Amino acid sequence: MKIFLDTANVDSIKKYNDMGLVDGITTNPTLLSREKGNPAEIMRQIVKIVKGPVSLEVVGTTAEEMLEEAHRLKKYGPNVVVKIPMIADGLKAVKKLKSEGIETNVTLVFSANQAILAAKAGAAYVSPFIGRLDDAGQDGMALIREIVQIFKNYEFGTNVLVASVRHPLHVIDAGKIGAHVVTLPPEILGKMLTHPLTDKGLSAFLSDWEKVKKENPNLAI
Ligand code: G3P
Numbered sequence: 252m253k254i255f256l257d258t259a260n261v262d263s264i265k266k267y268n269d270m271g272l273v274d275g276i277t278t279n280p281t282l283l284s285r286e287k288g289n290p291a292e293i294m295r296q297i298v299k300i301v302k303g304p305v306s307l308e309v310v311g312t313t314a315e316e317m318l319e320e321a322h323r324l325k326k327y328g329p330n331v332v333v334k335i336p337m338i339a340d341g342l343k344a345v346k347k348l349k350s351e352g353i354e355t356n357v358t359l360v361f362s363a364n365q366a367i368l369a370a371k372a373g374a375a376y377v378s379p380f381i382g383r384l385d386d387a388g389q390d391g392m393a394l395i396r397e398i399v400q401i402f403k404n405y406e407f408g409t410n411v412l413v414a415s416v417r418h419p420l421h422v423i424d425a426g427k428i429g430a431h432v433v434t435l436p437p438e439i440l441g442k443m444l445t446h447p448l449t450d451k452g453l454s455a456f457l458s459d460w461e462k463v464k465k466e467n468p469n470l471a472i
Pocket of ligand 1: 257277278279380382383414415416434
């Protein structure tokens with residue numbers, strides 16, 4: 252399972268990238284709007300920090316606008332994946348970009364039908380938003396199960412990228428289903444990293460070791 256960070260926050264990206272946990276990044280206009288500074292500069296920095304794929308999203312809504320933006324974004328670095336909304340013009344842009352060797356991530360996917368069409372158009376990734384489906388009273392993870400099964404049945408080369416992840420259990424469920432990628436807000440990756448029993452256990456080890464040191468003042472390990 253690949254782990255991407257779903258953020259445009261450079262400090263968080265550096266923090267988890269230094270631990271070897273970041274296989275890639277996904278951003279979107281909302282995530283960029285939360286950061287201070289020039290968004291173009293932020294995107295350039297992210298593309299340099301992370302070796303893996305970095306999804307940068309277009310904001311145009313016609314195929315022509317999306318293609319123009321895609322070509323500009325692709326100049327940020329070879330690892331840029333162009334994020335395209337799941338609309339008819341978006342799929343037209345996906346097909347053209349695929350023919351040019353440019354990878355795309357089709358975003359705002361909310362049904363298995365949309366995922367099939369994005370894959371047929373040539374997307375490298377499809378991004379079903381499971382948390383937003385859960386929020387709307389639908390079962391987001393059931394959608395992942397459907398898409399993974401359909402893609403397996405027909406050996407589609409498109410990666411299922413689980414987006415809009417809300418908690419660590421989503422990650423475990425996505426892994427059990429066999430989704431290729433989960434993209435996580437940094438807070439969720441932080442939650443996956445910690446466990447109260449780890450902290451309690453470490454604290455006991457350290458205090459017991461203090462006792463050992465008191466009994467062996469010259470001890471060095
Ligand atoms: O990358 C987009 C997706 O993960 C958004 O998540 O939390 O805004 O529903 P959210």
